[in-house]
Amino acid sequence: MLKKQKIYALAAFIALQVIAFAGAAGADKIKIVTSLPDLASIAQEIGGDYVTTFSIAKGYQDPHFVDPKPSYMIRLQKADIFIQVGLDLEIGWIPPLLEGARNGAILPGGKGYIDASVGIPLLEVPTGEPSKLRAEGDIHIYGNPHYWLDPLRGKMIAENIHNGLIRLQPENEAQFRSNLDIFNQKIDALTQNLQDKISDYAGTKVIAFHNSWPYFDERFHFDLVGFIEPKPGIPPSPKHLVSVINHMKQNDIRIIIISPYFSKKSAQLIASKTSAVLIELASSVGAQAEIKSYFDLFEYNINKLIEGIKQAGIIKKNNK
Numbered sequence: 001m002l003k004k005q006k007i008y009a010l011a012a013f014i015a016l017q018v019i020a021f022a023g024a025a026g027a028d029k030i031k032i033v034t035s036l037p038d039l040a041s042i043a044q045e046i047g048g049d050y051v052t053t054f055s056i057a058k059g060y061q062d063p064h065f066v067d068p069k070p071s072y073m074i075r076l077q078k079a080d081i082f083i084q085v086g087l088d089l090e091i092g093w094i095p096p097l098l099e100g101a102r103n104g105a106i107l108p109g110g111k112g113y114i115d116a117s118v119g120i121p122l123l124e125v126p127t128g129e130p131s132k133l134r135a136e137g138d139i140h141i142y143g144n145p146h147y148w149l150d151p152l153r154g155k156m157i158a159e160n161i162h163n164g165l166i167r168l169q170p171e172n173e174a175q176f177r178s179n180l181d182i183f184n185q186k187i188d189a190l191t192q193n194l195q196d197k198i199s200d201y202a203g204t205k206v207i208a209f210h211n212s213w214p215y216f217d218e219r220f221h222f223d224l225v226g227f228i229e230p231k232p233g234i235p236p237s238p239k240h241l242v243s244v245i246n247h248m249k250q251n252d253i254r255i256i257i258i259s260p261y262f263s264k265k266s267a268q269l270i271a272s273k274t275s276a277v278l279i280e281l282a283s284s285v286g287a288q289a290e291i292k293s294y295f296d297l298f299e300y301n302i303n304k305l306i307e308g309i310k311q312a313g314i315i316k317k318n319n320k
């Protein structure tokens with residue numbers, strides 16, 4: 001055999017080995033791409049060993065504004081399932097990615113498309129015309145889209161993902177069902193545990209930078225009374241900051257919550273004028289290295305919140 005032929009033969013052999021290895025390592029698995037890491041975490045719980053998951057947004061990014069990089073199109077092109085929050089949360093970055101991916105199966109109506117919001121009771125659904133609200137700069141035009149921050153709504157997300165998985169692989173229904181049952185049990189226990197933990201501080205008044213927290217507030221019973229943004233997506237004017245400061249002073253509001261991706265400048269200014277405590281909560285899995293799962297997200301946020309409440313000198317109810 002000529003030297004050149006030998007090299008070709010070797011190259012072909014290596015290529016075959018690589019293909020065989022790739023097959024063994026997961027070519028049969030359902031490839032799930034999600035917009036947010038929270039959806040990927042839930043999908044991994046329900047899909048178990050039958051799926052691989054990839055989230056386009058990282059947990060430390062603002063879910064309203066993500067850079068639609070071409071590498072994400074390739075991910076979507078190869079995906080079997082795509083899951084998004086919906087309600088226009090991803091309007092600025094998912095549509096161009098889906099268009100570039102040219103994968104009909106994962107488009108709305110396709111076998112591999114999952115809208116996580118199906119059947120979820122929404123808060124703050126506006127009565128105004130959505131297009132008019134958007135023109136005014138509002139980015140929550142179909143209702144508040146941050147519903148994954150309620151663990152019990154997380155169970156409904158899981159159900160939607162479970163239904164999508166069965167549509168694709170009906171032969172594995174029993175396994176997906178069993179994973180869903182385990183997920184639901186874990187969520188119920190966690191929610192109860194965290195509700196008990198924070199119950200002494202129920203009704204604590206809180207100001208948030210962006211309106212990401214009504215579902216979290218509803219589940220854990222603090223009291224979200226205002227926002228630094230005058231409208232979701234609109235940065236505060238100096239006049240608005242003054243009104244927030246006055247409101248906080250008059251109502252003895254001592255907690256401000258903010259997500260890692262917002263500039264802390266205005267929140268710090270308000271905190272300095274009111275001696276409130278500024279707490280950075282995680283809006284998504286991966287916002288901090290230690291938040292590795294959807295379960296960790298709530299554990300982390302409740303602990304942070306309690307720590308901040310204590311720091312603000314707010315007294316436990318049963319100590320009064």
Ligand SMILES: [Zn+2]
Pocket residue numbers: 064139140145146210211212232
């Ligand atoms: Zn928002």
